[in-house]
Amino acid sequence: MDESALPGELERMHPASFGWALWCCNHRREEAEEVLQTTYLKILEGTARFDGKSSLRTWLFAVIRRTAMERRRRQWLRGQIFDRWQASQPEAPFPPDPETVASATESSRALLQALASLSARQRDLLHLVFYHDMTVEEASRILKVSLGTARTHFQRGKRQLRKILAETGGRK
Numbered sequence: 001m002d003e004s005a006l007p008g009e010l011e012r013m014h015p016a017s018f019g020w021a022l023w024c025c026n027h028r029r030e031e032a033e034e035v036l037q038t039t040y041l042k043i044l045e046g047t048a049r050f051d052g053k054s055s056l057r058t059w060l061f062a063v064i065r066r067t068a069m070e071r072r073r074r075q076w077l078r079g080q081i082f083d084r085w086q087a088s089q090p091e092a093p094f095p096p097d098p099e100t101v102a103s104a105t106e107s108s109r110a111l112l113q114a115l116a117s118l119s120a121r122q123r124d125l126l127h128l129v130f131y132h133d134m135t136v137e138e139a140s141r142i143l144k145v146s147l148g149t150a151r152t153h154f155q156r157g158k159r160q161l162r163k164i165l166a167e168t169g170g171r172k
Contacts, residue, residue, distance in 0.1 A: 009056055010040065016132055020061050023127050024068035035068045042067065054141055061128070062142045114164040122157030125150055 010017075021032040021039075039060075042048035048063045050056060115123050121143065128139035140150030 006043070006050070010043065010060070013057060013060060016057070017060060017064060020128070020132060021064050021068065023124070023131075024065050025071075031068075031071070035064060035071055038071070039064050039067045055138065058134070058138045058141050061132070061134075062144075065142055110165065110168060114161055114168070117164060118157050118160055119153070121145070122153045122160070125154045126157050126161070129154065 017039075018032065018036055021036040022029065025031040025035055039048070042063065043050075043060075050059050053059075054062075115126070118126070124143055125136070125139050128134045128142060129136060134142075136150050136154050137147055139154075140147045143150065145153075
């Protein structure tokens with residue numbers, strides 16, 4: 001890919017990229033914005049380079065995921081080093097922002113609750129395939145698992161999701 005076309009492609013994929021960043025940051029909007037901004041800086045500064053071994057979208061989503069994991073790791077280290085005394089106190093849950101509350105419907109809440117009961121790998125695979133229109137193969141590359149493992153988790157995740165939603169009648 002021509003480097004001059006990269007900014008335009010990044011701009012075109014921004015909505016999907018932000019959606020994936022939100023997912024990687026457990027729907028924390030500010031954190032997702034920071035992760036995405038850091039990702040774009042890595043790309044523009046050249047510390048993350050597209051080598052053409054996969055699609056641009058697959059590569060970009062992998063960079064976003066890696067950046068989110070790095071950010072979580074840094075936060076964890078800070079907590080271990082500087083905030084040991086707070087570790088014994090339970091953390092107050094973040095209240096949902098008004099935008100999230102207003103847009104959440106009963107069925108989407110039920111789906112999110114059902115998704116929360118799946119393993120992290122199953123949740124990530126289903127999110128990439130259904131919300132970002134990726135193939136299981138592309139999702140496996142982003143999550144850095146073999147295609148066979150991705151297919152297994154994808155099938156098990158769908159089966160478990162169907163079972164949970166059938167048991168609850170789509171409501172929880």
